[in-house]
Amino acid sequence: MTPEERHRERMQRKKELIDRKIARATIERGVLVVNTGNGKGKSSSGFGMLARSLGHGFRCGVVQFIKGSFSTGEEAFFRRFGEDLDYHVMGEGFTWETQDKARDIAAAEAAWKVAADMLADASYDFVLLDELNIALVKQYIDLDAVLTALASRPPEQHVVITGRGAPDRLVEVADTVTEMRVVKHAFQAGIKAQRGIEL
Amino acid sequence: MTPEERHRERMQRKKELIDRKIARATIERGVLVVNTGNGKGKSSSGFGMLARSLGHGFRCGVVQFIKGSFSTGEEAFFRRFGEDLDYHVMGEGFTWETQDKARDIAAAEAAWKVAADMLADASYDFVLLDELNIALVKQYIDLDAVLTALASRPPEQHVVITGRGAPDRLVEVADTVTEMRVVKHAFQAGIKAQRGIEL
Numbered sequence: 001m002t003p004e005e006r007h008r009e010r011m012q013r014k015k016e017l018i019d020r021k022i023a024r025a026t027i028e029r030g031v032l033v034v035n036t037g038n039g040k041g042k043s044s045s046g047f048g049m050l051a052r053s054l055g056h057g058f059r060c061g062v063v064q065f066i067k068g069s070f071s072t073g074e075e076a077f078f079r080r081f082g083e084d085l086d087y088h089v090m091g092e093g094f095t096w097e098t099q100d101k102a103r104d105i106a107a108a109e110a111a112w113k114v115a116a117d118m119l120a121d122a123s124y125d126f127v128l129l130d131e132l133n134i135a136l137v138k139q140y141i142d143l144d145a146v147l148t149a150l151a152s153r154p155p156e157q158h159v160v161i162t163g164r165g166a167p168d169r170l171v172e173v174a175d176t177v178t179e180m181r182v183v184k185h186a187f188q189a190g191i192k193a194q195r196g197i198e199l
Numbered sequence: 200m201t202p203e204e205r206h207r208e209r210m211q212r213k214k215e216l217i218d219r220k221i222a223r224a225t226i227e228r229g230v231l232v233v234n235t236g237n238g239k240g241k242s243s244s245g246f247g248m249l250a251r252s253l254g255h256g257f258r259c260g261v262v263q264f265i266k267g268s269f270s271t272g273e274e275a276f277f278r279r280f281g282e283d284l285d286y287h288v289m290g291e292g293f294t295w296e297t298q299d300k301a302r303d304i305a306a307a308e309a310a311w312k313v314a315a316d317m318l319a320d321a322s323y324d325f326v327l328l329d330e331l332n333i334a335l336v337k338q339y340i341d342l343d344a345v346l347t348a349l350a351s352r353p354p355e356q357h358v359v360i361t362g363r364g365a366p367d368r369l370v371e372v373a374d375t376v377t378e379m380r381v382v383k384h385a386f387q388a389g390i391k392a393q394r395g396i397e398l
Contacts, residue, residue, distance in 0.1 A: 004300065011298040027390045035240055039377035040232070044247030045240035048273075051250055052243070053395035055276030073251030099210040101203065126395050158395055175385035176396075178238035183376035191226045191374060196252035196325050196357055 030157040031175040032150060036133060036166035039180035040198075046128045046160045047074055053158070054081055058125035061086045061118040065111050065163075066131040073199055086124075088114050108140035116145075122154035133163025136170070143167055229356040230374040231349060235332060235365035238379035239397075245327045245359045246273055252357070253280055257324035260285045260317040264310050264362075265330040271398055285323075287313050307339035315344075321353035332362025335369070342366055 001009070033049070035042035053060050062078070062085065078087055090111030112135070118127045135141045147169060150159065161170065171177050186194075193199055200208070232248070234241035252259050261277070261284065277286055289310030311334070317326045334340045346368060349358065360369065370376050385393075392398050 007300045008298045015298070021386075022391075025386050025389050025391045027388075028393070029390065031385045031390060031393055031396055033239070033396060034382075036382075037380070040375055041234055041240055041244035041247075041377045041379065044251070045244040046247065047250050048240075048243030048246035049396055051246050051276045052272030052398070055272035055274065056394050058395050073254035074247075075254065077250045077254030099207045099214070101206045158393065160396075171382060174383070175388065175390060176239055177382035178240045179380040179382050180238075180240065181236070181378040181380050183233075183235075183370060183378055184373070186230045186374035187220075187224050189226075189374065190224050191228065191230060192221075192224045194227070194230055194357065195255050196257050197230055197232060197248055197359075197375075199251070199255075 029155050030153070030159070032173065033158070033160045034133075034166050034170060034174040034177045035160070035162045035180060036164055036171075036177065037179035037181050038164055039182040040185065041180045042162040042164070043130050045178075045180075046130055046162045047078070049158075049160055050078065050085075050126065050128050053126035054084055057084070059084055059123055060126045060128070061115075061124045062088065062128045062130065063111050063115045063118070063132075064089045064130045065108060065135045073196060086118070090114060104138075105140045108135040108138075111135070112141045112145070116149050119149045119153045119157070119159070122157065124154075124157060126158045127160070129159065129161045131163040132161050133166045133170075135163075136167055137163075137165040143169060146170070147173060228354050229352070229358070231372065232357070232359045233332075233365050233369060233373040233376045234359070234361045234379060235363055235370075235376065236378035236380050237363055238381040239384065240379045241361040241363070242329050244377075244379075245329055245361045246277070248357075248359055249277065249284075249325065249327050252325035253283055256283070258283055258322055259325045259327070260314075260323045261287065261327045261329065262310050262314045262317070262331075263288045263329045264307060264334045272395060285317070289313060303337075304339045307334040307337075310334070311340045311344075315348050318348045318352040318356070318358070321356065323353075323356060325357045326359070328358065328360045330362040331360050332365045332369075334362075335366055336362075336364040342368060345369070346372060 035045050115129050118124045136143055234244050314328050317323045335342055
């Protein structure tokens with residue numbers, strides 16, 4: 001057998017294995033995706049899925065729970081899609097910036113009210129709740145209320161939740177969970193947050 | 200001291216610490232970001248950064264090295280930005296689909312040629328090389344050629360490289376590296392790849 005034939009045979013076996021796995025994955029429904037961990041990519045991955053969803057003509061909703069984490073690049077970009085996208089920047093910035101716990105809680109509650117309305121509305125195909133985990137970790141929003149809203153949402157609706165420290169009970173009910181792990185970060189080497197990358 | 204005052208004082212100390220760290224990060228230049236690991240979010244995070252970059256009016260280039268990994272949602276979405284974005288889908292799909300190593304290598308080389316031209320062209324502010332790591336792991340593209348092109352690229356140019364199995368020498372020269380770790384995946388529970396999430 002030539003090396004080319006061996007390669008083809010190995011790849012044919014691999015294809016059969018993968019095709020069998022794909023054939024077993026037959027369920028079609030809205031999924032709950034959670035991006036957590038300390039590394040870069042939690043929010044940007046959420047915005048990449050938002051781009052995919054808009055590409056399919058889905059109606060999309062975004063609620064950003066922490067104003068300080070907000071990228072002006074994202075806002076400028078996604079604001080162009082007025083008709084298909086409801087984009088809400090809520091929250092009051094990072095807690096060490098506001099230094100006012102009562103105001104932070106009120107802002108988180110207002111953001112959750114907007115999010116809960118989206119999760120109850122079947123006209124939204126895709127909902128991104130950016131940095132919701134931060135508000136859950138700080139107990140500014142009731143985890144039970146969030147789990148109930150997620151469980152009773154329209155069955156076709158996709159939801160993506162980002163932020164470090166995802167609570168265990170959220171991880172349990174999610175379909176796809178990724179931990180973004182820092183291997184290294186430019187900031188550690190003295191490089192400022194860069195437009196197009198962080199901003 | 201009231202609990203509110205204690206909170207404010209704690210947050211004030213945290214703010215000073217973070218502000219000092221931010222003040223130390225003064226370098227401004229193009230960064231090299233690598234998204235690797237087996238989890239979801241490597242490509243979607245790259246596309247989120249592409250959205251940020253387009254939001255800032257940057258000229259952007261995208262080369263997708265593996266056709267099979269390609270999301271129709273992304274293509275439909277980003278094709279709308281003709282003037283600011285050069286979008287190349289190269290490659291010949293996953294190796295177990297083509298089963299033809301010579302064709303895979305030729306496709307990877309053609310994709311790398313387009314990418315190398317972008318890395319030599321200062322008019323590109325942001326370049327996304329999606330799934331390049333796969334082609335490097337399979338040694339379809341010469342790692343030394345890639346490292347040389349990255350090192351001699353325009354100093355302001357941002358580059359994002361995705362794909363599992365990032366080579367150690369690429370990780371060494373990168374500024375920001377994230378490992379996307381699978382905690383769980385919907386596919387394992389029999390759920391098909393979903394439009395807007397994977398497709």
